[in-house]
Amino acid sequence: MFSKACKYAIKALIYIASRSGDGSNISLRDIAAQIDSPEHFTAKIMQILSKQGIVSSIKGPNGGFYIERNAPAIPLFEVVRAIDGVHHLTGCGLGLKNCSEDQPCPIHREFSEVRNRLLQMLHQSTIQQLAGELTSGQTVLKQMAL
């Protein structure tokens, strides 16, 4: 559904949002440890998110990543778009050049219904809201051994 890079991006942002806002910066090492991701690969992803203005960063000691507490809400859609692009969210499920009602592929009707649900969900859910649920302990970013 989402690439690994995109999964890391979503988890990283939720973690950052849950921890920042009080002026503290979250280091890459901390992020990678908390979301259980390869540190250097995560760095690449953070660079993309940073360039796109989705997250802010500061270099040097006590530096790291942060999201302003009063920053506008970040819909999941923005994150997926930044990392995976929109084609797989809007394109034809069977790979036709254009998804259209005009020349629909065999699964167009059924698929587009599901896809619209997904898009709706990605637009409605925000990093900040999900971060809140993480903070309150309702959700987790990694699982302890069974």
Add this chain to the structure above:
Amino acid sequence: MFSKACKYAIKALIYIASRSGDGSNISLRDIAAQIDSPEHFTAKIMQILSKQGIVSSIKGPNGGFYIERNAPAIPLFEVVRAIDGVHHLTGCGLGLKNCSEDQPCPIHREFSEVRNRLLQMLHQSTIQQLAGELTSGQTVLKQMAL
């Protein structure tokens, strides 16, 4: 959503179902031409589908692939499972080892709702039904230039 291999598989099967049943066999070359896919790569996919018993094949002149007209309906789910496996249809959207209500990831609630829709759609839609809509001209397997 689906791998290219899986998209080719679905299109190939729908095409075969729409053309076979009268005892005729559909050649690989014909399939690749009709669904606009690389022939040799498509061959690999057909081999998997054949081994899994999802499609039948005959070698030699006039040989090719076919689906019995009175064969049991093939849900899309079977095809996706054969090619892409089930993990991406049942696993956690953020990549946690287990998707569970017990230790849910931040998007579990929202994601699992969408995922269930997708699963429902994959179980309900069958190759044969979609082949019928293709035959009646309601849908297409490739698009003509704009």
Add this chain to the structure above:
DNA sequence: GGAATAAAGGATATATTTATCTTTAATTAA
């Protein structure tokens, strides 16, 4: 200014997916 810290950037390596090419086996028809 110098040492330490942490992100940014570039280069490389590994794994996986997608695609192509060649050979083999089965079947048909002449």
Add this chain to the structure above:
DNA sequence: TTAATTAAAGATAAATATATCCTTTATTCC
């Protein structure tokens, strides 16, 4: 029986995604 046809199988190549390593730049603290 021979030639032609077609799927099966194996080997290789190309493209992409994932992961790691090394260097550079900005910042802080002493």
